[in-house]
Amino acid sequence: MRNSNIRDTAAKRFSPAVNSLKHSIGEWLPVIALTCSAFIFNTSEFIPIGLLSDIAADFRISESHAGIMITVYAWAVALTSLPLMLIFAKTESRKLVLGIVTLFAASHILSGIAPDFHMLMLSRMGVACAHAIFWSIVTPLAVRVAPAGKGSTALSIVVAGSSIALIVGLPLGRAIGIAVGWRVTFLIIAAIAFGVLGLLAAVLKKSPSDNNFSLRKLPALIKTPSLWGIYLLTLVAISGHFTAYSYIEPFLSRIAGLGNNAITVVLTLFGAVGLVGSFIFSRHYNNNVETFFKMAVAGLCFCLLMLLPASCTEWSAFLQCMLWGLSINFFNLSFQSEIIRHAPQGTAVAMSIYSGIYNVGIGTGALVGGSVCDGIGIRYIGYVGGAIALAAVIYCIRHVVPVLRHATAGTGI
Numbered sequence: 001m002r003n004s005n006i007r008d009t010a011a012k013r014f015s016p017a018v019n020s021l022k023h024s025i026g027e028w029l030p031v032i033a034l035t036c037s038a039f040i041f042n043t044s045e046f047i048p049i050g051l052l053s054d055i056a057a058d059f060r061i062s063e064s065h066a067g068i069m070i071t072v073y074a075w076a077v078a079l080t081s082l083p084l085m086l087i088f089a090k091t092e093s094r095k096l097v098l099g100i101v102t103l104f105a106a107s108h109i110l111s112g113i114a115p116d117f118h119m120l121m122l123s124r125m126g127v128a129c130a131h132a133i134f135w136s137i138v139t140p141l142a143v144r145v146a147p148a149g150k151g152s153t154a155l156s157i158v159v160a161g162s163s164i165a166l167i168v169g170l171p172l173g174r175a176i177g178i179a180v181g182w183r184v185t186f187l188i189i190a191a192i193a194f195g196v197l198g199l200l201a202a203v204l205k206k207s208p209s210d211n212n213f214s215l216r217k218l219p220a221l222i223k224t225p226s227l228w229g230i231y232l233l234t235l236v237a238i239s240g241h242f243t244a245y246s247y248i249e250p251f252l253s254r255i256a257g258l259g260n261n262a263i264t265v266v267l268t269l270f271g272a273v274g275l276v277g278s279f280i281f282s283r284h285y286n287n288n289v290e291t292f293f294k295m296a297v298a299g300l301c302f303c304l305l306m307l308l309p310a311s312c313t314e315w316s317a318f319l320q321c322m323l324w325g326l327s328i329n330f331f332n333l334s335f336q337s338e339i340i341r342h343a344p345q346g347t348a349v350a351m352s353i354y355s356g357i358y359n360v361g362i363g364t365g366a367l368v369g370g371s372v373c374d375g376i377g378i379r380y381i382g383y384v385g386g387a388i389a390l391a392a393v394i395y396c397i398r399h400v401v402p403v404l405r406h407a408t409a410g411t412g413i
Helices: 002-050 052-059 068-087 093-112 117-145 151-180 182-203 215-222 225-245 248-254 260-287 289-305 314-342 347-374 378-411
Strands: none
Touching: 002 052, 002 068, 002 093, 002 117, 002 151, 002 182, 002 248, 052 117, 052 182, 052 248, 068 117, 068 347, 093 117, 093 182, 117 151, 117 314, 117 347, 151 182, 151 260, 151 314, 225 248, 225 289, 225 314, 225 347, 225 378, 248 260, 248 378, 260 289, 260 314, 289 314, 289 378, 314 347, 347 378
């Protein structure tokens, strides 16, 4: 009888805490589901980089030819981001997300069974259309479904999911591709996507789109000086970044002389530092906006210029890629945060434009990198990418940071 009373007393004492914990976890489940989606989308976007040599060998084409797949994918996202966002701007959020993930999963099945390179490119365009809408809505939606006052935390969590894709998804996908073939990697992504689809269906509630943006408001949004500065800087910096990053796997193999396992470790470290970056960002960004902007762009430029010199030893290559991964993580977080801050009335459309421009940068960088590989040689991709990024550093310091400072002071944000 006494033991029963003790259990009842303990239950009464701890029940509120347990219920509070369950409620807290329940509030975050939609953000967690969106983070899982970000993980698979980011894994898919960059998986061809880790499997470029295998895909080229399977279809008996050059690596620079296979790299066209990265360019076509990126430019497809760029061309469809804004039109698709405007078409689906009024669509109920839950329905839109479920449709996007369904298209994503189905396209990966087609990638896994593609009989030739052209069919693979076609299937990747299906993924690109899903990508175009997903990255336009996921960060604003995560902020909206997060517990009150936790929008910045939700943004960091979603971006952390993207970083985990580079830590786990890309290296694991590469390892699977090496072990049993690149096609299996795409089919596994499809299976995981269907699992995430079930999770989203279970935890996302119906939510009418809060996007009251219309085509008539587009010129005013585009003319916003702070957004224009971010867009142009993104185009230049990301072009420089992907000039080298698109061909990092063959570079590490041929120039740095790393084996398959070491390359997988390097790619893992590149993404792993993103978690550290997300933590630093969430703690210090709001009071150090200018510092983060300058560090991100300058760090990106420095790491690109040091790509070849750092390839002389395994440890220097590891360190260089870690700093590179931290810089691009700061870049992505800072720029997305500022777009949300400076376009409060048209966030989804502003993000779709950003996604489109970002992918123009990816495609342009991959194209430039391929030309460098076919021309002066793959060993120089870092120098060419660094030269492009240097232009971004100058533009950032002389124009973008002062414009953001002025816009923030003028609006009190």
